[in-house]
Amino acid sequence: MPKETLRMCVACRQMKDKRSLIRVVRSKDNQMVLDKSHKLNGRGAYICKDKQCFEKCIKSKALNRALKCDITDDLMNEIKKNLE
Ligand SMILES: [Zn+2]
Incomplete structure (x- = not known):
């Protein structure tokens, strides 16, 4: 396992x-959920x-498009609390 696992931000790419x-994941019932543990299954x-x-990803609906749900x-609000 590499120490660093690189992933792309949907807003700034x-x-x-x-x-x-x-990480945000689409759950089985098509809900977007915040994955604090980075361990949830599903499309992330x-x-x-x-x-x-x-803000960019809200405006551009990048998350909505990436996960195909709203x-x-x-x-x-939950994500806002996790911003630095
Ligand atoms: Zn970014």
């Missing part, structure tokens, strides 16, 4: 160490722990 990204997408990237207000 930069490759980063996944530990510095927030990553964004930087960065306010600008978060982000809820609750999840948006």
Whole structure:
């Protein structure tokens, strides 16, 4: 296992160490959930722990497109709390 696993932020499209990204997963019932453990199964997408990237991905609906489902207000608030 490599020490660094690079994933792409859906907002800025930069490759980063996944530990510095927030992972969002589409669950079996088509809900977007925040995956703090980075261990949930399902289709996942990553964004930087960065306010600008978060706002960009809300505006561009990048997460919605990546996961093919809609982000809820609750999840948006939860992600906001995890931004640095
Ligand atoms: Zn980013």
